[in-house]
Amino acid sequence: MTSPFTSAFPQGYPTFHARGPPFTGAASSSSGESSSVPNPSGAPQFDIFDWHPAYQSCQRYFLDHAQHDNGVQAVAALINICLPFQWSTSPIINSTGPLPHATGPGSYNMPWPRSGPVMNTRGQPVPVWVSLVPYIRRLVITGMDREGVMHGFFGDDWRKGVGPVHECERRNYLFAAKSVGWAKVKYQYDMSPHESVPFLKPLQDVQLAEIEGAEKTWSQWLAMEDWMVGPRAPDVEDQAREASRRES
Template sequence: MALNQLPSAHDCWQSSPSMDWSDQSPIASPSYSPAKSLWLDTEFHSEATPIDLDSWYPQYLRCTQYFLEQGQFAPAVQSLAAFLNIRLPCQRVERQTSSDAGGQEAAAHVLLRRYIRRLVVTAHDSPEVLMAFFGAEWTGGVGCVVQQERQTYLFTAKSSGWAATKAAYDLLPDEQTPFLRPLRAPAEEELRLAESRWSDWNGEKEEEEEEPWLIAYTDLFAGRETQVVIYSSEEASASSNEGDQILSLLTTPTNPQRVRAQLLALFRYIKTHLLPVYTAHRASEDAAKEAAGDHQLAPPPPQAFLVGNLHTGLFALLFAGAFVPGIKIHRYDHAPYVKYLFGSDVVRRGGGSARTDKTEASNHADNLDFRFHTRSGKQGVLPRHFALVRSRTVIHRSDATLAVLPGAAVYVDRDGCGDEDGEKKGEEEEEDPVAWAFLGPDGSLATLHVEEEYRGQGLAGRVASEAMRRGMVEDERWKDYGELLVHTNVAMGNGASRRVMRKLGGRVGWTVTWTVVEVV
């Protein structure tokens, strides 16, 4: 944005987040006159050429000596300094008196810039005030310093918010800036010069670095299923996946700390605002029944939650270097999952017919007839099959979840029994699927299984493709959002499933992990 002229000090002050005060400063109000003074013209010309330091420094010392011997003792200067919360040299315990050193030596050890900065940011840098502080020769001694600080103030305000700008001008431990005001009476040429220098310094075509951000989907009531899914903008800078590498993030030197702080803030928010409601609900139910005697992954402890699909780069960033105070990790996948991505061409293709090609089928497939429906024409996994599905995986999914997930299932006729013969024998009640696939709520291929005796028939690829087609195309999940991607996660060591994903046309995206986190 351009460095346009700021509103008047009074207009800005009405909305300034600071204390109330009177417009009358201890030094008379002419300091707020918008009239352009002669020294500004001279200063702009001198800024265009190098300053002769040999002639400038003696003038600066004379301004310093005046400030030490006269200016700081003037009642108006002392009252303004008190009002602006900055101590004068005579008010400092560690000051050197004129009896300890000569005037020139004492002047060389006092920095006027701290006082000039306070005058600039509070809009008290008028010629009258500067003369009261530094004497009648202030233009030659501190005029260039005033101009430097005015431009620095413009740059600081342009690149920072109010709080950051104020913090930059606070003097610790107890001389904080009491308020900020817009730059006093900025001249058009002053703004033009500042804008030109800002462009030179920042690069006119250089885009400002984006602040990292993250979003999270949280459903603690999912229980043993994934409760938190996180995406950070830093994932877009992840290193490329080659082979079986666990992916990290390519971040700038300052961003890792910011992203880490954002993750910790999210976890603390979940603990403070979301977890109490969930734990109260869980205590009211029979939690023991939920986990009794099954082979699946245990639910998180009552005060913890399951974070899934977490980029391995984010996980490494969170725990890089050392123990993280306040965070306890109960478990995580030491061997992560590889995420595969499928485009619309793969998804729209579907599984075609469930019947296998003879080139794909094993020898015992000659008498098998595979189909995507039961003998009576029902498609997908039926509710009575949910227990069978759960028995084949360590990942818990409730009946309620399985009932709403889109998917596909493969059924088989054995020994040449056709549909009509099967119906006559009333065998449908005993008919179980031999392969199935589900899409998760997030559009991922969440479950893929083929019964062991039917593997090697090409069923995995067919049922996976059909589940993706039904979930995204037939059920119109792409209708409102356009054709996006379908993804799936395969254990890094599961070579067979990874070959299936590659054969389907999936491309490797990144690596992810599941972890149980507790804020202690």
């Protein structure tokens, strides 16, 4: 089986803006209300109940398989971020075996019992929760968020599970670069003295649709700064003119 880290990377990154909304169906909750909520990636609809199982699949893959892969470990070393099993305090070895009081940068600090993993009412182990966002952020800002690497870190479901978060973090990186200078951007992405950002790269494989989506969202933020929301919200053309005026 060919490692995703040795395969050729694609020339361009296929963003959700270019491919259309990742989730089109609107599942119903137990109360009969639609589960659609504003999409963090900017697409028209985001079905949280459709997305969440895929995200959990990415978490399990990351903890059970990816973090123990030599390729993932090499990338993590290069971009200077600890994997959960490498945390100096209460490392997490897999998705069902948290050690007490995990305190790593992405951990959810719960009082896990020392006798073993938490069990649900059916006697099944409750999966440990580790945020994937710090890893996605570090891959984005170092230009390592290519398809092969994302697949290697998060598995086959990465587009559906972490794709919306990935797109959000790419946009956030654009916003950070537009807001402040290099030193402050780096400071915002440094996680600790031991996991500081070793280098920053401009956003890689950017598509025109991604830039246009970021421009639209940036204009909405500028309107928010001026309290131009709700009944005062400007239309799209007004937002574009205001953004252009501020930049000139």
